[in-house]
Amino acid sequence: METRFLQVPPGLDGARADAGLAKLLGLSRTAVVGMLEAGGAQQDGEVLQKSDRLRGDAWLDLSWQPRQEPTIVATPVPDLGIVHDDEDIVVVDKPAGVAAHPSMGWQGPTVVGALAAAGFQIATSGAAERQGVVHRLDAGTSGLMVVAKSEIAYTRLKAAFHDREVSKIYHAAVQGHPDPFAGTIDAPVGRHPNHEWRFAVVSSGKHAITHYETLEAYRGGSLLEIELETGRTHQIRVHMAARRHPCLGDAMYGADPTISARLGLSRQWLHAMRLGFRHPATGEQVQFESSYPAALAHALELLREE
Numbered sequence: 001m002e003t004r005f006l007q008v009p010p011g012l013d014g015a016r017a018d019a020g021l022a023k024l025l026g027l028s029r030t031a032v033v034g035m036l037e038a039g040g041a042q043q044d045g046e047v048l049q050k051s052d053r054l055r056g057d058a059w060l061d062l063s064w065q066p067r068q069e070p071t072i073v074a075t076p077v078p079d080l081g082i083v084h085d086d087e088d089i090v091v092v093d094k095p096a097g098v099a100a101h102p103s104m105g106w107q108g109p110t111v112v113g114a115l116a117a118a119g120f121q122i123a124t125s126g127a128a129e130r131q132g133v134v135h136r137l138d139a140g141t142s143g144l145m146v147v148a149k150s151e152i153a154y155t156r157l158k159a160a161f162h163d164r165e166v167s168k169i170y171h172a173a174v175q176g177h178p179d180p181f182a183g184t185i186d187a188p189v190g191r192h193p194n195h196e197w198r199f200a201v202v203s204s205g206k207h208a209i210t211h212y213e214t215l216e217a218y219r220g221g222s223l224l225e226i227e228l229e230t231g232r233t234h235q236i237r238v239h240m241a242a243r244r245h246p247c248l249g250d251a252m253y254g255a256d257p258t259i260s261a262r263l264g265l266s267r268q269w270l271h272a273m274r275l276g277f278r279h280p281a282t283g284e285q286v287q288f289e290s291s292y293p294a295a296l297a298h299a300l301e302l303l304r305e306e
Helices: 017-025 029-037 111-117 151-162 235-242 257-263 294-305
Strands: 002-007 041-043 059-064 081-085 089-094 142-148 167-174 182-186 189-191 199-201 209-218 221-228 270-278 285-289
Touching (some): 017 029, 017 041, 017 059, 029 059, 089 111, 111 142, 142 151, 142 285, 151 270, 167 235, 167 294, 189 235, 199 235, 209 235, 209 294, 221 235, 257 294
Antiparallel strands (some): 002 059, 041 059, 081 089, 089 142, 167 221, 167 270, 189 199, 209 221, 270 285
16 A cells, blocks of 8 residues: 655645646556545545645645556456457457456456467567557447457557558447438547546547448438548547437447437447458458347347337
């Protein structure tokens, strides 16, 4: 347990507790929020909440658990599909509820952990907890991911994703009917100013471009084919929510819970359908395809029936 007893410097007078303590201690905002939620911060004897304000020259009594770096834990994921496997890459069909790699705050299964449990040897390049991972899908998004097994594959695939040479096609069922039916959303995506785990269209965000086309329109929503030109965290979910067409089932970004319940959705209707790139060893253009998982197929059938 780490502890500190110190005064609030004048420069942080009036700062929000979460932002001010992160700056004062040199910790991440996530770590500080965890400390505050655990009751580990007092200001002049009163427990601080994250939205409270610091007072210049007040005394802080702080205690928190030091950060433990996430590690890969070999955990079987029976419904993780192996779409392609060779000496350099493995392409998986990831189910919802599985993260790409370990991270702070995630206690569930991961793609790299599932591959380790299945005996796959993947590249050792990259951070220790995300070895071989060259791109990610949200834990709640299903579909295709490629993981590098050889070091040369890791290097070349990372470059291909960086240079936007990879074709990433998703299908998304969204609320309402986009107008126009096909178009491009060009809006920067960054962390939401008021929510720790959400992202939003913000002027300070990273450049993000999403192309979409309506495949089918129903009374209760639309099925879109989406191609990502960039790959920002939660990009499709943020862009569609910003257009007031959140992915069905996506409670974090404003989906109507009554529609989600009617369709039996407990996750966002978003699936990585096709993934195409030059094979890092042969240079051959390859493309892989996936099918809708049962929960998404069932929800889509209900939409069509309506």
